[in-house]
Amino acid sequence: MFPCAHLFRCFHHFLFLSLSDVDECSDRSDEDLLCDHYCHNYIGGYYCSCRYGYLLHTDNHTCRVECSDSVFRERSGVLSSVDFPAPYPKSSDCSYGIEVEPGFKLRLQFDPSFDIEDHPDARCPYDYIKITGGSTEFGPFCGDKSPGVIETESNVITVVFHSDNSGENLGWRMTYTVIGSQCPVPEIPSNALINPIQSDYSFKDYIVFTCKPGYKLLKDAQYLDHFQVDCGSDGSWSSRPPQCHTVDCGSPKVVDMADVVFGNHDNSTLFGSNFTYICREGTFDPSNRNTSYTCGQNGEWTNSEAGIKLPNCLLACGHPSRTLPAQVKRIVGGRSAEPGLFPWHVLLSVEDQSRVPEDRWFGSGVLLSESWVLTAAHVLRSQRRDASVVPVAPEHVKVYFGLHDTRDKHQAVSRSVDEVILHPDFQPNNYNNDIALLRLSERVEFNNVTRPVCLPSPDNKPDHSSPPPNSLGVVAGWGISNLNASSSSLTSNPTLMADPGVTSDLLQYVKLPVVSQDECRASYASRSITYNITDNMFCAGFFEGGRDTCLGDSGGAFVMENQVIRRWVVFGLVSWGGPEECGSQRVYGVYTRVAKYVEWIQEHV
Numbered sequence: 001m002f003p004c005a006h007l008f009r010c011f012h013h014f015l016f017l018s019l020s021d022v023d024e025c026s027d028r029s030d031e032d033l034l035c036d037h038y039c040h041n042y043i044g045g046y047y048c049s050c051r052y053g054y055l056l057h058t059d060n061h062t063c064r065v066e067c068s069d070s071v072f073r074e075r076s077g078v079l080s081s082v083d084f085p086a087p088y089p090k091s092s093d094c095s096y097g098i099e100v101e102p103g104f105k106l107r108l109q110f111d112p113s114f115d116i117e118d119h120p121d122a123r124c125p126y127d128y129i130k131i132t133g134g135s136t137e138f139g140p141f142c143g144d145k146s147p148g149v150i151e152t153e154s155n156v157i158t159v160v161f162h163s164d165n166s167g168e169n170l171g172w173r174m175t176y177t178v179i180g181s182q183c184p185v186p187e188i189p190s191n192a193l194i195n196p197i198q199s200d201y202s203f204k205d206y207i208v209f210t211c212k213p214g215y216k217l218l219k220d221a222q223y224l225d226h227f228q229v230d231c232g233s234d235g236s237w238s239s240r241p242p243q244c245h246t247v248d249c250g251s252p253k254v255v256d257m258a259d260v261v262f263g264n265h266d267n268s269t270l271f272g273s274n275f276t277y278i279c280r281e282g283t284f285d286p287s288n289r290n291t292s293y294t295c296g297q298n299g300e301w302t303n304s305e306a307g308i309k310l311p312n313c314l315l316a317c318g319h320p321s322r323t324l325p326a327q328v329k330r331i332v333g334g335r336s337a338e339p340g341l342f343p344w345h346v347l348l349s350v351e352d353q354s355r356v357p358e359d360r361w362f363g364s365g366v367l368l369s370e371s372w373v374l375t376a377a378h379v380l381r382s383q384r385r386d387a388s389v390v391p392v393a394p395e396h397v398k399v400y401f402g403l404h405d406t407r408d409k410h411q412a413v414s415r416s417v418d419e420v421i422l423h424p425d426f427q428p429n430n431y432n433n434d435i436a437l438l439r440l441s442e443r444v445e446f447n448n449v450t451r452p453v454c455l456p457s458p459d460n461k462p463d464h465s466s467p468p469p470n471s472l473g474v475v476a477g478w479g480i481s482n483l484n485a486s487s488s489s490l491t492s493n494p495t496l497m498a499d500p501g502v503t504s505d506l507l508q509y510v511k512l513p514v515v516s517q518d519e520c521r522a523s524y525a526s527r528s529i530t531y532n533i534t535d536n537m538f539c540a541g542f543f544e545g546g547r548d549t550c551l552g553d554s555g556g557a558f559v560m561e562n563q564v565i566r567r568w569v570v571f572g573l574v575s576w577g578g579p580e581e582c583g584s585q586r587v588y589g590v591y592t593r594v595a596k597y598v599e600w601i602q603e604h605v
């Protein structure tokens, strides 16, 4: 401030040097201080020193600071002149760097309190602060007017503060912050939610997208829980927003023997839609619960009670759609059945083309499930003179369902067969193990005239035979009313109908009592030929005989109603009869005892 002060001071010093020692340090007559901080006198001179943290400038008088190696890297901070708001050091050149990540711009805000030595005429000739950011310079600034806010447009700046060797000014202070590059506010896709919600987004901000309940987030053909986009340094988002698609539970799983009925006309499988599984005719869901499923927000069909567990439609076996007249009066002779009384009864048509001329015959069977029919082995044995047991080829067998009048055969539901399983121990000489299974090539649909029969519980105990003697069962068949067709011998043509056309057209049935094994054996022991009634057979019929009371069609069922569960159970298969005319005294029909074969059946079915 006083450029000549130095000269004057030196002269003054020199003037008194030879005369006496002067305490230069205490000589305060000079308005300029000798030393900036501390003055030390000695004989013939003095020297200056500085407070801790300061360095003596090469002028040997002022105290400067070393302040050029600070770099600020945080996204905000405060810088000030040394000792602010006390006077700043003299003779110092401070340089401060501020460096933040690319994408940010530094914004400086000077405190209103600002005091840097200036000059009324020249622009900041002594002390000044100057800011450089990229190619732009701000300042120099001095005086007592704060520069206020400076937007630098740069992420790397240098702040230079220069002070000369004089002046007592209070200095400056600034706060710096960053401003990120702004990303455009994204359009929110329909049914999407975003977080956080802000009026604007800048560098380092992000948005997490999720979808409303019932919608799934789809990004790049992938379903995700959430998706994050980041605002980049160049002011653009890292990715386009994802999309929210309505949750689609897809086609309901197929449940065997159940139909799907949608709650909405368009069969929608989207979130909120519903459907119900309906167990088909002849089947039932044992859990007996509501089988409505609703498409939940997780994309799964969900039942209010069972969750995602599916219902189970079980065969309701042995349930005719019509009940047998509760006539317990002894029946002699067959009666015409009504449609639906024996929905398990099927007609088998067999053509054995392995023989010339072609042999064609009919038999009966009983439906166990959608795919399996039970019948007698002798019905499906290829007709040969030797004792070999060869099944007929499956393609030569046809099964007719729900048939009441055989004349309607060609309109009836029918199936071909893809497997014929004769019991491996079938003995054609005595009809022991006369049982066989047929697998339908295509499932048959149940309805009120086509339903399965129940199997008995396995008969493992020798002391207890099922069915018990004297219990009454029912046999149905088209051959029942025809006396001639039902009488045959074991060795030649067994109990097969030559053609149902010559017997009855309408299905007949008869009620017959089970005959004790001893009585049956005794009746056959009295014949000229020895017949072998094995434990795998039982007999039914009346002692006194009577028309139609011995045999139905081969392979047809002897059924009894289980009084507890009120279901019809197949206990016997029409197997053979004596050589005498059917209906003669003490000529009983012989039936395969199905209870002996339950395990064998279950192995296959």
Ligand SMILES: *[C@@H]1O[C@H](CO)[C@@H](O)[C@H](O)[C@H]1NC(C)=O
Pocket: 058, 059, 060
């Ligand atoms: C400062 O003092 C040193 C020795 O103490 C001397 O060499 C130097 O010349 C002095 N500088 C000034 C500017 O007086």
Ligand SMILES: *[C@@H]1O[C@H](CO)[C@@H](O)[C@H](O)[C@H]1NC(C)=O
Pocket: 263, 264, 273, 274, 275, 292, 294
């Ligand atoms: C099934 O959907 C239909 C149509 O949206 C609706 O009227 C009905 O109440 C729904 N049923 C259930 C069980 O949710």
Ligand SMILES: *[C@@H]1O[C@H](CO)[C@@H](O)[C@H](O)[C@H]1NC(C)=O
Pocket: 260, 261, 262, 265, 266, 267
């Ligand atoms: C809905 O599904 C049923 C079978 O479940 C089908 O018969 C019907 O044609 C379907 N309706 C539409 C509109 O797709």
Ligand SMILES: *[C@@H]1O[C@H](CO)[C@@H](O)[C@H](O)[C@H]1NC(C)=O
Pocket: 276, 290, 291, 292, 304
């Ligand atoms: C099943 O339950 C739903 C409500 O949970 C009800 O609307 C529907 O009528 C029920 N359906 C049946 C078949 O009971």
Ligand SMILES: *[C@@H]1O[C@H](CO)[C@@H](O)[C@H](O)[C@H]1NC(C)=O
Pocket: 321, 322, 339, 340, 448, 449
């Ligand atoms: C079976 O149902 C059909 C229609 O569903 C009906 O016409 C017919 O009479 C029923 N038959 C029996 C035996 O119940």
Ligand SMILES: *[C@@H]1O[C@H](CO)[C@@H](O)[C@H](O)[C@H]1NC(C)=O
Pocket: 481, 482, 483, 484
């Ligand atoms: C049974 O056969 C005899 C002789 O073979 C015949 O006279 C009689 O009419 C036949 N009966 C029936 C019901 O067809």
Ligand SMILES: *[C@@H]1O[C@H](CO)[C@@H](O)[C@H](O)[C@H]1NC(C)=O
Pocket: 427, 430, 432, 532, 533, 534
């Ligand atoms: C009857 O048949 C069984 C089984 O095939 C056999 O073990 C038994 O010896 C036969 N009895 C007679 C008398 O033929």
